[in-house]
Amino acid sequence: MRVSTANTYEVTIAALQKRQQQMQNSQQQLTTGKRVAWGSDDPTAAGIGERAYAQTGRIDANQRALDASRNAMTLGESALGDGIELLQQVREALVEAGNASYSDAERAGLANKISGLRQQLLAIANRGDGANGYIFGGQGSGGAPFLDQNGGVVFKGTPGVLQTGNSDNFQLSIDGGAAFEQARSGNGTFVTGTLPNVNTGAAAGGWIDSGTVTDPAQITGGNYVIQIAGTAPSQTYTISNSDTGTSSSDVFSPGKAIQFEGMSLTIAGGPVDGDQFSVAPSTNTLKVFDVLDNAIAALNTPLRSGAQIAQANSSNLRDLDAVMGNLQNVRSQVGETMNNLDGTEQRMATQKLNSQTTQSNAEDLDMVQGISNFQNQQSGYQAALQTYAMVQRMSLFQYLSPS
Template sequence: MRLATTTIFNIGAKSLQSHIADQAKLQSQLSSGRKILTPADDPIASARILDIAQARSINEQYATNSAAADSFMRLSESTLQQVVGVIQDVQQLSVMAGNPALTASEKKMLDAQLQGSYQELLGLANTSDGQGNYLFSGFKGDTKPFTETSFGTVNYFGDDGQRLVQISDGRQVPISESGADVFQRIKNGNGSFVTAANATNVGSGIVSPGEVTDPQKWAAAPAPRDFSVQFYWQPNPSKPDAPNISYDLIDSTGTSLITGAATAGNTAGPRTYTSGGDIEFKRLPTDPAGAAWDFGIKVSVSGSPIPLDPITKTPTGVAGAADQFSVKPSSNVDLFSILGKLSTALNNYQVDGSGKGQAAFQNQLNTALSDLSNALGNIVTTQAYLGARMVETDSVKDTTEDLKLQYAKTLSGLQDLDYAAAISDFAQNQMVLDAARKSFAQVQDLSLFKYI
């Protein structure tokens, strides 16, 4: 076979170029640490690397979102803990104000402390994250949630939504709270019904918040479930300082729940009053004959629900109807109005020898304490929801970290270079390249023209 000189040169040049290209590729792999430099090196692995890199990028964004959500919720939880402290301080102040030894001036001093707690509470309700995002404005993050129109009257300008943050493929976690749910939608009374003393009461009777003995029976009580406890008194000739006190349970139409008759003009009730005893809203064995009924609630009244002379302790005025106390379903009150009403009670405190003023004030305090307890429960419930979401976010963050490691491991297996093998290939190819260069130099001497 005859080979032309140009053919020998072309073969040698092509061989050198191939080895140089291989050497350049190995050098690039060693300098970058990757075995796949272009999709042509391994199309299938390259496509998979792209998918995993994208998934890793999304996973990193989820991690960033989780950290931001956790930070926001922790700020909310910390703020609510401060609100708990303010409510507890006001509860302590209310108990202190109930001391009958305190004068009207001293109660007004307590009101000055209450005013400070009120302003602190308003500031906490309008807390932001430092970037203009309010914690308790619902979905309206850039809207200041609460604005005061007068002491105890605060309007809410947020909404009932919640801002959501995506922390994983299938989970969006709420990070903001509706201020209306936290600070304004608070059930008064015992949460099911509320008791109150009539403003025209003249005795020293103090009504309890009451309790629900059977929630199903209370829920089934006929609407509008607007009742009152009406007291009556008659003189006791043998004991002027121990009058006969009775009471009746009356519905919103003025009809006795016990006798079923209208109560207009009555001067005595069907039940005998015992201070501090249970007043049960159901038919008792001692009641007049009638159909059985049970509304599943009870209250109590302590003290004297009739006017007494401060010295002789004998009744004053005309016998017959005396004090009245209402029992109505609970409604929503807000924390700011609770403090506003408490402030009014502290400023308007008046007392005389009959005990009327002290009883009215104590009834107002009892209402405030009951409402504050409900407000505290509402805040603690919100904290519990926040805590549950923070636990979930922490769990998702752990999963995100695990995925991050798994993605890194998979990518490493697909694209990271085996340095030992690459260095060995580089050295081997260098040796082959050197041999090719030497042999090519010797091939150049094969030309016949050299001997002419």
């Protein structure tokens, strides 16, 4: 086989250039720490790394949405706590108003105190979320969600809640209508009360409590009227079902429980012949500000009998406890949402770490292996240079040239 000197030089130069290129690539990998810098370096690994990078980006976007939701829920939980604290102060004032020795002027003073607390509660209900929105705006409102107008406070927001719209649908607001206007009336199952158009004047000496449920299976959800007949101590009561027209009667004793159809209630005081009391199903339409307005109006009403004061206080306390309980339920739901956010954040952190690990495994350089490869390539390149130098001196012309 005949090999020309020129061909030997060309082959050797090409090999040297290839080794130099490999050494340059290894040096770039060591500098950047990346094994795959271009898709052509390793198409399969580049595809895996790109998908992992995209997943990390989605997780980062979800994290920003989660942070916004946590901020809104934290503000909402704090606002609900402030509102419950104000209502507790209202409750203390109503309990104080039940003191039989208080005058009309003293009860009017308590009404002024409750009126001030009402204004503070309205400010809490219209509290902003720091992002040009409102904590209790529901799905949005053109202005403050609660408007104080003639007839009471009205919710002007859109029912429901705002959500981030991503796969997890993080909550960004609280439904103000559900929080402030949808408490269960009465004791949660039925509502008791007097018939003011019948029980009037000083003769209205009886009042009815909130009642309790003795057997949920017997509750019919009907409307009833309880009428007192006769003169104490020989009195009777008649329970009439306004829906079916049926009725039943028994002997009445003030303070003794009246039980029927799974319900138990007590009429106390001194009811007179003809006094009537109502029992109706509960509804989820009890509004916080209506309860406060009713309490203020009652405390500002002069010349009431002891029974009227007791009945009003009992009803107002019952309704106040109901709206407080509803706010506490909403606060508990917000707290549960915040717990879910914490769990979701931990899950996303794990997913992000997995994505980053996948991307690193696909693209990053094993530094130990990289350094070893570079050193081997450097040694090989030096050996190739030395070999080339020796071959270059072994040509015929070198032997023929005079020394």
